[in-house]
Every structure is written in C-alpha cells, then in structure tokens.
Amino acid sequence: MAIAQIYPSLLAADFARIADAALVVEGRADWLHVDVMDYHFVPNLAFSGDTVTALRSVTDIPLDCHLMIEDPDRWAPGFAERGAANVTIHAEAVDNLPATTAAIRAEGARTGLAVKPATPVEHYLDDLHRFDLLLLMTIDPGFGGQKFMDSVLPKIEAARRLLDERDLDLWLQIDGGVNAETIERAAAAGVDVFVAGTAVYGAADPAAAVEALRAQALRAAPRLRPPAREAAG
Numbered sequence: 508m509a510i511a512q513i514y515p516s517l518l519a520a521d522f523a524r525i526a527d528a529a530l531v532v533e534g535r536a537d538w539l540h541v542d543v544m545d546y547h548f549v550p551n552l553a554f555s556g557d558t559v560t561a562l563r564s565v566t567d568i569p570l571d572c573h574l575m576i577e578d579p580d581r582w583a584p585g586f587a588e589r590g591a592a593n594v595t596i597h598a599e600a601v602d603n604l605p606a607t608t609a610a611i612r613a614e615g616a617r618t619g620l621a622v623k624p625a626t627p628v629e630h631y632l633d634d635l636h637r638f639d640l641l642l643l644m645t646i647d648p649g650f651g652g653q654k655f656m657d658s659v660l661p662k663i664e665a666a667r668r669l670l671d672e673r674d675l676d677l678w679l680q681i682d683g684g685v686n687a688e689t690i691e692r693a694a695a696a697g698v699d700v701f702v703a704g705t706a707v708y709g710a711a712d713p714a715a716a717v718e719a720l721r722a723q724a725l726r727a728a729p730r731l732r733p734p735a736r737e738a739a740g
C-alpha cells in the first residue's frame with residue numbers, strides 16, 4: 508500500500524514570508540514542494556538553490572524540488588548538494604538522463620521525472636528505474652492557481668497500471684489544480700503524492716487544509732494509507 512502524501516507548494520505562499528509558510532505546515536505536511544523556474548523552460552521565475560539552503564536552516568521538512576528549467580543536467584545535482592530530499596527534472600528538458608539521475612543520487616537525494624500533460628510516459632519506460640518519483644503535471648507548468656486538467660486522468664490510470672505491473676516502486680505525484688474538488692478523482696485514478704499550492708496557502712488554516720486534503724484522498728482510494736504518525740493516532 509502507498510502512503511497518501513500532501514506537499515504544499517511554496518509557489519502559492521506569501522513570498523515575503525516563506526519561512527513562516529514552511530513552519531505553519533510542519534508536522535502536517537509530508538514534504539514541501541519548491542518550484543524552480545528560469546524564465547526559459549516556463550515563462551515565470553521562482554526559487555533557486557539559495558531557497559533550498561535558506562529553508563534548510565529553518566525547517567527539517569524534506570524538500571521536493573521541481574526544476575522547471577532548461578539544462579537540468581547542469582543544475583540538478585546542486586539542488587541535491589544543498590539538501591533537497593528529492594530533485595525532479597523534466598523529461599522535455601533533460602539531455603543525459605543516466606548521468607543526471609546518477610549525479611543526483613550520488614548526493615543522497617531521490618530523483619523525480621516530470622512530464623507535461625502532452626508528454627507520454629511511454630517514451631521513458633526504459634528509464635523509469637532511474638527514478639523514485641513520477642510527476643504527471645495536471646496543468647501546463649509555470650503558474651499556480653490553474654484549473655486541474657481532467658484530460659490527464661486516463662494518463663494517471665495508465666501510469667498506475669504500468670508501475671504496478673512492472674513492480675516499479677516509484678511514487679506517483681501530480682501537480683496543478685489539486686483541491687477539495689479534484690483530489691478524490693486523482694486519488695481514485697492512482698496518485699499517492701499530491702502537490703497543492705492554492706488549496707493550502709489560500710486557505711485560512713493551511714495546516715488544516717493539508718489534513719482535509721489527505722482525509723479526502725484516503726476516503727477516495729482504499730489503496731492509500733495515512734502516514735505513520737497518523738496511523739499511530
């Protein structure tokens with residue numbers, strides 16, 4: 508069974524109070540999602556290696572870095588070196604998958620493969636063993652607050668089948684438009700790791716929003732179980 512995990516996306520937090528945004532979900536959020544954007548791979552700019560270093564000084568929550576940048580081969584290992592627990596690179600941007608994933612893992616971090624809604628997972632079947640996480644974008648990357656693309660649901664179901672059939676132990680993550688209205692469909696389709704920005708940091712009580720989202724995912728998907736701290740009471 509997989510653990511239902513909720514990763515608040517700091518892209519939706521108040522940029523003047525990033526440390527507070529991390530601390531307010533401590534003990535409730537499983538990990539924190541840090542979007543790195545470069546104005547090239549996506550038409551937006553956000554966060555960097557310095558953000559990882561700064562966050563590491565205020566919280567122990569594992570950091571999930573989602574690199575929406577060109578040339579991840581060059582930059583991704585540095586995020587692991589600075590203390591990211593997972594570094595996700597985009598299939599559409601990476602050049603040398605074996606070398607880049609090996610360099611991330613050599614720094615002790617997990618590796619993630621992200622694909623945009625229009626990119627088929629099937630193109631990367633022979634490389635999935637190099638990753639610990641598969642991120643299926645449920646929006647076109649670049650901005651928070653977009654509408655969840657229901658058209659990605661069949662792709663999620665197919666990816667879940669593929670991972671199960673091949674006995675691949677990757678976490679299946681989605682990012683974009685995850686909220687109280689969409690999370691149950693995604694959980695039922697096979698997701699276990701949910702990135703949520705607006706639904707967490709747009710809520711009056713972000714920590715309660717994390718708990719509510721996880722409870723919904725657990726209700727919708729019997730294959731999911733709560734994190735150990737909740738299962739223990």
Ligand SMILES: O=C(CO)[C@H](O)[C@H](O)COP(=O)(O)O
Nearest residue numbers: 648649651652683684704705
């Ligand atoms: O990767 C991202 C944008 O490219 C963000 O993580 C994502 O948009 C989260 O925001 P929201 O939950 O508000 O959709």
